[in-house]
Amino acid sequence: MANIREVAKKAGVSVATVSRVLNHPQSVSPITTERVLSVIKELQFTPNGLARSLALSRTNTIALLVPNILNPLYPQIAKGVEDVTHQKGYNILLCNTEYSEARENQYIDMLLEKRVDGFILTASQLPPSEFKKIKEAKVPLVLIDRDENPPENIVYTDYLLGGQLATQHLIEIGYKRIAHITGPLHLRENKDKCIGYIKALEENQLSTHENLIINGDNEVEGGYIAAKKLLSLHNPPDAIFAANDLMAIGAIDAIKTEGLKIPNDIAIVGFDDIRMASLVEPKLTTVSQPVYKMGLIAARILFDSIENEDDINYQQKIYIQPKLMVRKSCGHENRLREIFN
Amino acid sequence: MANIREVAKKAGVSVATVSRVLNHPQSVSPITTERVLSVIKELQFTPNGLARSLALSRTNTIALLVPNILNPLYPQIAKGVEDVTHQKGYNILLCNTEYSEARENQYIDMLLEKRVDGFILTASQLPPSEFKKIKEAKVPLVLIDRDENPPENIVYTDYLLGGQLATQHLIEIGYKRIAHITGPLHLRENKDKCIGYIKALEENQLSTHENLIINGDNEVEGGYIAAKKLLSLHNPPDAIFAANDLMAIGAIDAIKTEGLKIPNDIAIVGFDDIRMASLVEPKLTTVSQPVYKMGLIAARILFDSIENEDDINYQQKIYIQPKLMVRKSCGHENRLREIFN
DNA sequence: CTGAAAGCGCTTACAG
DNA sequence: CTGAAAGCGCTTACAG
Numbered sequence: 063m064a065n066i067r068e069v070a071k072k073a074g075v076s077v078a079t080v081s082r083v084l085n086h087p088q089s090v091s092p093i094t095t096e097r098v099l100s101v102i103k104e105l106q107f108t109p110n111g112l113a114r115s116l117a118l119s120r121t122n123t124i125a126l127l128v129p130n131i132l133n134p135l136y137p138q139i140a141k142g143v144e145d146v147t148h149q150k151g152y153n154i155l156l157c158n159t160e161y162s163e164a165r166e167n168q169y170i171d172m173l174l175e176k177r178v179d180g181f182i183l184t185a186s187q188l189p190p191s192e193f194k195k196i197k198e199a200k201v202p203l204v205l206i207d208r209d210e211n212p213p214e215n216i217v218y219t220d221y222l223l224g225g226q227l228a229t230q231h232l233i234e235i236g237y238k239r240i241a242h243i244t245g246p247l248h249l250r251e252n253k254d255k256c257i258g259y260i261k262a263l264e265e266n267q268l269s270t271h272e273n274l275i276i277n278g279d280n281e282v283e284g285g286y287i288a289a290k291k292l293l294s295l296h297n298p299p300d301a302i303f304a305a306n307d308l309m310a311i312g313a314i315d316a317i318k319t320e321g322l323k324i325p326n327d328i329a330i331v332g333f334d335d336i337r338m339a340s341l342v343e344p345k346l347t348t349v350s351q352p353v354y355k356m357g358l359i360a361a362r363i364l365f366d367s368i369e370n371e372d373d374i375n376y377q378q379k380i381y382i383q384p385k386l387m388v389r390k391s392c393g394h395e396n397r398l399r400e401i402f403n
Numbered sequence: 404m405a406n407i408r409e410v411a412k413k414a415g416v417s418v419a420t421v422s423r424v425l426n427h428p429q430s431v432s433p434i435t436t437e438r439v440l441s442v443i444k445e446l447q448f449t450p451n452g453l454a455r456s457l458a459l460s461r462t463n464t465i466a467l468l469v470p471n472i473l474n475p476l477y478p479q480i481a482k483g484v485e486d487v488t489h490q491k492g493y494n495i496l497l498c499n500t501e502y503s504e505a506r507e508n509q510y511i512d513m514l515l516e517k518r519v520d521g522f523i524l525t526a527s528q529l530p531p532s533e534f535k536k537i538k539e540a541k542v543p544l545v546l547i548d549r550d551e552n553p554p555e556n557i558v559y560t561d562y563l564l565g566g567q568l569a570t571q572h573l574i575e576i577g578y579k580r581i582a583h584i585t586g587p588l589h590l591r592e593n594k595d596k597c598i599g600y601i602k603a604l605e606e607n608q609l610s611t612h613e614n615l616i617i618n619g620d621n622e623v624e625g626g627y628i629a630a631k632k633l634l635s636l637h638n639p640p641d642a643i644f645a646a647n648d649l650m651a652i653g654a655i656d657a658i659k660t661e662g663l664k665i666p667n668d669i670a671i672v673g674f675d676d677i678r679m680a681s682l683v684e685p686k687l688t689t690v691s692q693p694v695y696k697m698g699l700i701a702a703r704i705l706f707d708s709i710e711n712e713d714d715i716n717y718q719q720k721i722y723i724q725p726k727l728m729v730r731k732s733c734g735h736e737n738r739l740r741e742i743f744n
Numbered sequence: 745c746t747g748a749a750a751g752c753g754c755t756t757a758c759a760g
Numbered sequence: 761c762t763g764a765a766a767g768c769g770c771t772t773a774c775a776g
Contacts, residue, residue, distance in 0.1 A: 063540055063541075065768090065769055065770085066769060066770065067769080075746080075747085076746070076747045076748075077747090077769090077770080077771090078746070078747060078748080078749095078771080078772075079745090079746060079747075081770070081771055081772080082745090082746085082771090082772090084770095085771075085772095086772095089745075089746095090745070090746085091745055091746090094745080094746085106536075106539065108512075108515050108516055108540065109516055109769085109770075110457070110516070110518065110768085110769050110770065111513075111516035111517040111518060111770090112453050112456050112457045112462070112517070112518055112768085112769075112770085113457055113752085113768070113769035113770035113771090114516075114769080114770050114771075115453050115752095115770090116451070116453045116454055116457060116751095116752045116753065116754085116768095116769080116770070116771095117751075117752050117769085117770050117771045117772085118752085118770085118771070119752075121453070121517075122513075123496070123517070131478045131481055131482055131485075132478050132479065132482055134475065134478075136478075137472045137473050137475075137477075137478050138473065140472055140497070141472055141473055141499065144472075144497075144498075144499050148499075148506075151513075153496050153498065153510075153513060153514070153517065154496065154497050154498075155464070155494050155495065155496055155497075156467075156481070156485075156495050156496075156497040157485075157494065157495075158482065158485050158489075165489075169494075171449075172452075172492075172494060173494070174449050175449055175450055175451070175452035175455075176452040176453070176462075176464070176494065177451065177452060177453055195447075198447065199404060199449065200404075282678070282682070311682050315682065337623070338679050338682065341623070341652050341656065341679065341683055342682055342683060342684065343683065343684035406752090406753055406754085407753060407754065408753080416762080416763085417762070417763045417764075418753090418754080418755090418763090419755080419756075419762070419763060419764080419765095420761090420762060420763075422754070422755055422756080423755090423756090423761090423762085425754095426755075426756095427756095430761075430762095431761070431762085432761055432762090435761080435762085450753085450754075451752085451753050451754065452754090453752085453753075453754085454752070454753035454754035454755085454768085455753080455754050455755075456754090456768095457752095457753080457754070457755095457767095457768045457769065457770085458753085458754050458755045458756085458767075458768050459754085459755070459768085460768075
């Protein structure tokens, strides 16, 4: 492949001039520019971005780490990030951490070597000490749904509020024995949802029952298994709040296979509002977070940091308000009817 | 950030030795190695991958272009690619082309400048002439579901067979007026599905009706709209074959809002077997392609090419056999009962 | 408006 | 086992 030297030679100019034609065309005479451009075309010269990045200390590439691209949440975030990134002329290095701290760490090292201009970490598992590597390399960083509250740029959904909203809604409809299927509890977002759930119960003088709180894995299968367990209780719940939609959908499946009706026999509320939520039967009442927008926002914050290196110590913290999407699975219609009768 | 020169100085060796410790440790004396390693740790030296790549002409990065990461097919492909890629110590640059030839082109130029070691293009829209850019740069390339049959490495599902399988199945159950909602017809895969559909009808002496073939957009919404149109026909179909599951799910939604029962009033078969397919009500009969595996295979072929540069002219072509997943939405159970009664 | 030259930070063939 | 030096392919401050 042709390099800048060959272009310069063939055009009868210095490599400096070729470089200027590419980067600061206004500083080169039109005649020269034209000549160089035609040689570039003739030789099909594609400038070497590695050399360029090495000289400029800028790669126009950012890293996006997600725990599991198969969870429909993350493609939405990725899309949000990409829409900003593309418009800025950047590329995204995408990594799946599989919720593994080791893999996340390993990827961060690779990415640091590749000199990415910034990081967006979602649901990061890393101990704060590990962020130091990134900070010391002076690479801007944005955390989405980090399980703590470190001194970094963050975009965080108020999951505690979300858990409250879901539970409060079920309480208002009239349910008394509300179960909760949690996500993996080492992630703060899941702890927060659970705390919100308990808080709502307590605020309404409802007692919490330990056997009504079951751990799930954030997957359809986990929701299925958890719901089966709940249904086999001596005193089964009359409603379930699942910490994500995937589990809620698994729970719906389990409930149906037991021959029970939703919401008549048991109500269910999810979390995330993935597209599937409004397509299952009955349509799932769930807590919605603007995931695509969170990707957008995270990317914008990241570029803020990239473009203002001086502000390295200025952090932006965005807290997202989740919203309840009332559909069919919570049975609010039936209950209203009961009340009116 | 420390560079290799500072490490060398502090360790009292040459930069060559530091480089060797990093890349060929067996060629350096244990004592020296240890000393260098400790300085590396002390200085928190992170080797500059750009410089390394520039010297080696290898970036350990491949590009993956998808038309729309929000379509659940593509995260599965991405996962397959990533699993191989991670194990090889490579990273993925992910790009969303939005089915736009311009955007795809633009990304390919950026990626070529960044000197990626290989490309995986899914559902590429590019005219063959554009592949030349990649070929001339001698960058290995694998196409997944490319809309033609170019002289490249390809992984292609036999969509024509898939279309036949779906339609044949409906015919065998006993349906006579089978409609087809197509995907965008400028993509070969959608043409192929449609041809398969027609072929199955013809092979069974069923006539095709132009108004039973409706264009869709591969999205839930498009399926919804298309189904509405079909239902409003003077002589509506008794079964629908949708070119993808998203549209099939949209169609199910439309059919339900019309107060019709699936499959009793009208049957439906989709394509792709996305996870949602087995979670909607009724569970969707669909044609399955092993998408994750296709990602794996594509990545393996790519690494074959990357690791055997000499074989640049040797192309692998993998044709994937789709499989029919019979569930509830096609009504095969009801029909069987009819036959037995 | 243009060129010569230093610099970005690595790797490795060659010589010892 | 180790070092000096050339090379990878750019950019830009400096001088003209």
